Amino acid sequence: AQSVTQLGSHVSVSEGALVLLRCNYSSSVPPYLFWYVQYPNQGLQLLLKYTTGATLVKGINGFEAEFKKSETSFHLTKPSAHMSDAAEYFCAVILTYTGNTGKLIFGQGTTLQVKP
Amino acid sequence: EAGVTQFPSHSVIEKGQTVTLRCDPISGHDNLYWYRRVMGKEIKFLLHFVKESKQDESGMPNNRFLAERTGGTYSTLKVQPAELEDSGVYFCASSRRDSRASDTQYFGPGTRLTVL
Numbered sequence: 722a723q724s725v726t727q728l729g730s731h732v733s734v735s736e737g738a739l740v741l742l743r744c745n746y747s748s749s750v751p752p753y754l755f756w757y758v759q760y761p762n763q764g765l766q767l768l769l770k771y772t773t774g775a776t777l778v779k780g781i782n783g784f785e786a787e788f789k790k791s792e793t794s795f796h797l798t799k800p801s802a803h804m805s806d807a808a809e810y811f812c813a814v815i816l817t818y819t820g821n822t823g824k825l826i827f828g829q830g831t832t833l834q835v836k837p
Numbered sequence: 838e839a840g841v842t843q844f845p846s847h848s849v850i851e852k853g854q855t856v857t858l859r860c861d862p863i864s865g866h867d868n869l870y871w872y873r874r875v876m877g878k879e880i881k882f883l884l885h886f887v888k889e890s891k892q893d894e895s896g897m898p899n900n901r902f903l904a905e906r907t908g909g910t911y912s913t914l915k916v917q918p919a920e921l922e923d924s925g926v927y928f929c930a931s932s933r934r935d936s937r938a939s940d941t942q943y944f945g946p947g948t949r950l951t952v953l
Contacts, residue, residue, distance in 0.1 A: 725879075753939045764841065764928065764944035772939040811880065815938050822892055823868060823938045825930075827880040 727812050727828035735836050740784075740799040742831050744812030747793065752814035754795040755825065756786055759809045768810075771795065782806070807835045839863065841945035843929050849951045855917040858948045862911070862931030869912050870932075870942060871904060875925040883927075886912060898923075919952045926950070 728743040746752060753772050757765040769780025776788040786797045795812060812828040815821065842861045850856050862869045871883040883902070884894040888909035897904070901920070906912040916923050926949050930942040 757944070762946065764946040765930075766944070767941050770939070770941065813880075817938065821938050822885060822887070823870065823932060823940065823942065824882045824885060824893060824896070825870075825872070825880075825942065826882070827872075829879045 725812055725814055725826055725828035727810075727831050729831055730829060731832045731834065733834040733836060734802045736804055737801050740797070740802045740806065740833065742797040742810050742812075742833065744786075744795045744797065744828060745793055746795065746812075746814050748814065748816060750817055751788075751790055752816050754786075754788055755813040755815070756780065756784070756795070756797050757811045757813060759811065759830075761808075765811065768797070802833075802835045804835050804837065807833055809833070841929055841931055841943050843927075843945040843948050845948060846946065847949045847951075849953065850919055851953050852921055853918045855915065856919055856950060858914045858916075858927050858950070860912045860914070860929030860945060862929070863943055865934065866931035866943075867909070867934040868932040868940070868942075869906060870930040871912070871914055872928040872930065873925050874928065874947075875922070880928065883914075916950075919950075921952050924950055924952045 882896040
Protein backbone atom coordinates (compact mmCIF):
# COMPACT_ATOMS: atom_id res chain seq x y z
CA ALA A 722 0.00 0.00 0.00
CA GLN A 723 1.14 3.50 -0.72
CA SER A 724 2.25 5.45 2.31
CA VAL A 725 4.10 8.46 3.53
CA THR A 726 6.62 8.27 6.36
CA GLN A 727 7.90 11.22 8.31
CA LEU A 728 10.93 10.35 10.38
CA GLY A 729 10.56 11.79 13.85
CA SER A 730 7.31 12.93 15.38
CA HIS A 731 9.16 15.68 17.27
CA VAL A 732 12.18 17.65 16.13
CA SER A 733 13.88 20.29 18.25
CA VAL A 734 16.36 22.85 16.91
CA SER A 735 17.94 26.00 18.21
CA GLU A 736 17.02 29.34 16.73
CA GLY A 737 19.31 29.98 13.77
CA ALA A 738 20.08 26.30 13.23
CA LEU A 739 19.29 24.25 10.16
CA VAL A 740 15.84 22.72 9.98
CA LEU A 741 15.60 19.30 8.34
CA LEU A 742 12.31 17.41 8.33
CA ARG A 743 12.38 14.06 6.59
CA CYS A 744 9.72 12.55 4.36
CA ASN A 745 9.78 9.33 2.38
CA TYR A 746 7.02 7.90 0.27
CA SER A 747 6.30 4.51 -1.16
CA SER A 748 4.70 4.47 -4.56
CA SER A 749 5.45 2.63 -7.77
CA VAL A 750 5.02 5.88 -9.70
CA PRO A 751 6.35 9.21 -8.42
CA PRO A 752 3.42 11.09 -6.91
CA TYR A 753 2.75 14.77 -6.48
CA LEU A 754 4.42 15.86 -3.24
CA PHE A 755 3.38 18.49 -0.71
CA TRP A 756 4.45 19.99 2.57
CA TYR A 757 1.82 21.62 4.74
CA VAL A 758 2.26 23.47 8.04
CA GLN A 759 -0.25 23.88 10.83
CA TYR A 760 0.17 26.64 13.35
CA PRO A 761 -1.81 26.40 16.60
CA ASN A 762 -5.55 26.90 16.14
CA GLN A 763 -5.21 27.32 12.39
CA GLY A 764 -5.83 25.20 9.34
CA LEU A 765 -3.15 23.55 7.26
CA GLN A 766 -1.25 25.94 5.03
CA LEU A 767 0.66 24.88 1.95
CA LEU A 768 4.40 25.46 2.23
CA LEU A 769 5.41 24.08 -1.14
CA LYS A 770 4.66 21.38 -3.64
CA TYR A 771 6.32 19.38 -6.38
CA THR A 772 4.41 18.25 -9.43
CA THR A 773 6.80 18.33 -12.36
CA GLY A 774 9.96 20.11 -13.47
CA ALA A 775 12.78 21.28 -11.24
CA THR A 776 13.25 18.91 -8.34
CA LEU A 777 14.34 21.63 -5.90
CA VAL A 778 11.23 23.48 -4.87
CA LYS A 779 11.19 26.75 -2.96
CA GLY A 780 8.26 27.60 -0.76
CA ILE A 781 7.11 30.25 1.63
CA ASN A 782 8.95 31.45 4.73
CA GLY A 783 12.35 30.36 3.42
CA PHE A 784 11.56 26.65 3.22
CA GLU A 785 12.59 24.41 0.37
CA ALA A 786 12.41 20.73 -0.47
CA GLU A 787 14.10 18.47 -2.97
CA PHE A 788 12.45 15.57 -4.72
CA LYS A 789 14.86 12.65 -5.00
CA LYS A 790 13.31 9.87 -7.03
CA SER A 791 16.10 7.40 -6.36
CA GLU A 792 15.60 7.82 -2.62
CA THR A 793 11.80 8.27 -2.78
CA SER A 794 12.28 11.27 -0.55
CA PHE A 795 11.05 14.85 -0.28
CA HIS A 796 12.84 16.31 2.73
CA LEU A 797 12.02 19.82 3.92
CA THR A 798 14.81 22.21 4.88
CA LYS A 799 15.35 25.76 6.05
CA PRO A 800 18.83 27.14 6.58
CA SER A 801 18.08 29.11 9.73
CA ALA A 802 15.22 28.39 12.10
CA HIS A 803 13.12 31.19 13.50
CA MET A 804 10.97 31.05 16.59
CA SER A 805 7.90 31.56 14.41
CA ASP A 806 8.64 28.27 12.62
CA ALA A 807 7.43 26.29 15.61
CA ALA A 808 4.47 24.33 14.30
CA GLU A 809 3.42 20.91 13.06
CA TYR A 810 4.54 19.96 9.58
CA PHE A 811 2.88 17.43 7.32
CA CYS A 812 4.25 15.73 4.27
CA ALA A 813 1.60 14.51 1.85
CA VAL A 814 1.31 12.92 -1.58
CA ILE A 815 -1.29 12.65 -4.30
CA LEU A 816 -0.98 9.53 -6.39
CA THR A 817 -0.87 10.18 -10.10
CA TYR A 818 -3.06 7.44 -11.45
CA THR A 819 -5.71 8.24 -14.02
CA GLY A 820 -8.91 9.50 -12.50
CA ASN A 821 -7.43 10.55 -9.18
CA THR A 822 -8.72 14.03 -8.54
CA GLY A 823 -6.74 14.96 -5.50
CA LYS A 824 -6.98 12.66 -2.50
CA LEU A 825 -4.09 13.66 -0.23
CA ILE A 826 -2.27 10.90 1.67
CA PHE A 827 -0.56 12.31 4.73
CA GLY A 828 2.37 11.37 6.87
CA GLN A 829 2.05 11.30 10.63
CA GLY A 830 3.22 14.87 11.10
CA THR A 831 6.34 16.30 12.73
CA THR A 832 6.18 18.88 15.49
CA LEU A 833 9.02 21.36 15.23
CA GLN A 834 10.19 23.02 18.40
CA VAL A 835 12.54 26.01 18.13
CA LYS A 836 14.58 26.81 21.21
CA PRO A 837 15.89 30.33 21.85
CA GLU B 838 -11.03 36.63 -0.22
CA ALA B 839 -12.39 34.59 2.66
CA GLY B 840 -10.74 31.26 3.33
CA VAL B 841 -12.35 27.93 4.09
CA THR B 842 -14.51 28.17 7.20
CA GLN B 843 -15.80 25.41 9.41
CA PHE B 844 -18.46 25.35 12.08
CA PRO B 845 -18.43 24.62 14.93
CA SER B 846 -14.83 24.86 16.00
CA HIS B 847 -15.46 22.43 18.83
CA SER B 848 -18.25 19.98 19.58
CA VAL B 849 -18.65 17.75 22.60
CA ILE B 850 -21.42 15.18 22.44
CA GLU B 851 -22.34 11.92 24.07
CA LYS B 852 -22.17 8.55 22.43
CA GLY B 853 -25.30 7.89 20.45
CA GLN B 854 -26.07 11.53 19.72
CA THR B 855 -26.02 13.17 16.31
CA VAL B 856 -23.63 15.90 15.22
CA THR B 857 -23.51 17.91 12.02
CA LEU B 858 -20.35 19.64 10.90
CA ARG B 859 -20.41 22.38 8.31
CA CYS B 860 -17.82 23.55 5.80
CA ASP B 861 -17.94 26.65 3.63
CA PRO B 862 -15.33 26.43 0.88
CA ILE B 863 -13.64 29.33 -0.83
CA SER B 864 -16.10 30.99 -3.18
CA GLY B 865 -15.94 29.51 -6.65
CA HIS B 866 -14.09 26.36 -5.62
CA ASP B 867 -15.83 23.35 -7.10
CA ASN B 868 -13.76 20.76 -5.29
CA LEU B 869 -14.45 20.12 -1.63
CA TYR B 870 -12.69 17.52 0.50
CA TRP B 871 -13.25 16.17 3.98
CA TYR B 872 -10.41 14.74 6.05
CA ARG B 873 -10.17 13.49 9.62
CA ARG B 874 -7.38 13.21 12.13
CA VAL B 875 -7.93 10.82 14.99
CA MET B 876 -5.66 11.52 17.95
CA GLY B 877 -2.20 10.12 17.46
CA LYS B 878 -2.84 9.14 13.87
CA GLU B 879 -2.29 10.71 10.49
CA ILE B 880 -4.81 12.88 8.68
CA LYS B 881 -6.99 10.63 6.52
CA PHE B 882 -9.16 11.36 3.51
CA LEU B 883 -12.90 10.88 3.90
CA LEU B 884 -14.49 12.05 0.68
CA HIS B 885 -14.38 14.43 -2.25
CA PHE B 886 -17.14 16.47 -3.89
CA VAL B 887 -17.03 18.07 -7.28
CA LYS B 888 -19.79 20.64 -7.08
CA GLU B 889 -22.69 18.69 -5.58
CA SER B 890 -21.56 15.25 -6.74
CA LYS B 891 -19.60 12.79 -4.67
CA GLN B 892 -16.51 12.02 -6.69
CA ASP B 893 -14.81 9.71 -4.23
CA GLU B 894 -16.16 8.53 -0.89
CA SER B 895 -13.74 5.68 -0.42
CA GLY B 896 -12.54 7.03 2.93
CA MET B 897 -15.91 7.19 4.68
CA PRO B 898 -15.60 4.86 7.66
CA ASN B 899 -19.14 3.48 7.71
CA ASN B 900 -22.77 4.31 7.08
CA ARG B 901 -23.04 6.38 10.23
CA PHE B 902 -21.39 9.17 8.27
CA LEU B 903 -23.39 11.15 5.73
CA ALA B 904 -21.96 13.98 3.68
CA GLU B 905 -23.97 16.35 1.54
CA ARG B 906 -23.26 19.35 -0.61
CA THR B 907 -26.58 20.63 -1.82
CA GLY B 908 -26.29 23.28 -4.51
CA GLY B 909 -22.56 22.79 -4.76
CA THR B 910 -21.73 25.40 -2.15
CA TYR B 911 -21.33 24.50 1.49
CA SER B 912 -21.10 20.95 2.74
CA THR B 913 -22.29 19.16 5.84
CA LEU B 914 -20.97 16.02 7.45
CA LYS B 915 -23.40 14.29 9.76
CA VAL B 916 -22.44 11.57 12.20
CA GLN B 917 -25.41 9.56 13.45
CA PRO B 918 -25.17 7.95 15.93
CA ALA B 919 -21.76 9.07 17.13
CA GLU B 920 -19.37 6.54 18.64
CA LEU B 921 -16.31 7.07 20.82
CA GLU B 922 -13.93 6.30 17.95
CA ASP B 923 -15.38 9.18 15.93
CA SER B 924 -13.54 11.66 18.13
CA GLY B 925 -10.95 13.68 16.28
CA VAL B 926 -10.42 16.78 14.21
CA TYR B 927 -12.39 17.02 10.98
CA PHE B 928 -10.83 19.17 8.29
CA CYS B 929 -12.41 20.53 5.18
CA ALA B 930 -10.44 21.68 2.15
CA SER B 931 -11.32 23.16 -1.20
CA SER B 932 -9.60 23.66 -4.52
CA ARG B 933 -10.45 25.55 -7.67
CA ARG B 934 -12.54 24.37 -10.53
CA ASP B 935 -9.84 22.93 -12.76
CA SER B 936 -10.12 19.60 -10.95
CA ARG B 937 -6.49 18.81 -11.51
CA ALA B 938 -5.12 16.54 -8.84
CA SER B 939 -2.12 18.81 -8.32
CA ASP B 940 -4.22 21.88 -7.51
CA THR B 941 -3.56 23.33 -4.10
CA GLN B 942 -6.10 22.41 -1.47
CA TYR B 943 -6.89 25.17 1.00
CA PHE B 944 -7.77 23.92 4.43
CA GLY B 945 -10.13 25.19 7.05
CA PRO B 946 -9.19 25.34 10.75
CA GLY B 947 -11.00 22.10 11.50
CA THR B 948 -13.75 21.01 13.88
CA ARG B 949 -12.61 19.21 16.99
CA LEU B 950 -15.21 16.55 17.82
CA THR B 951 -15.20 14.84 21.19
CA VAL B 952 -17.55 11.94 21.80
CA LEU B 953 -17.98 11.01 25.47
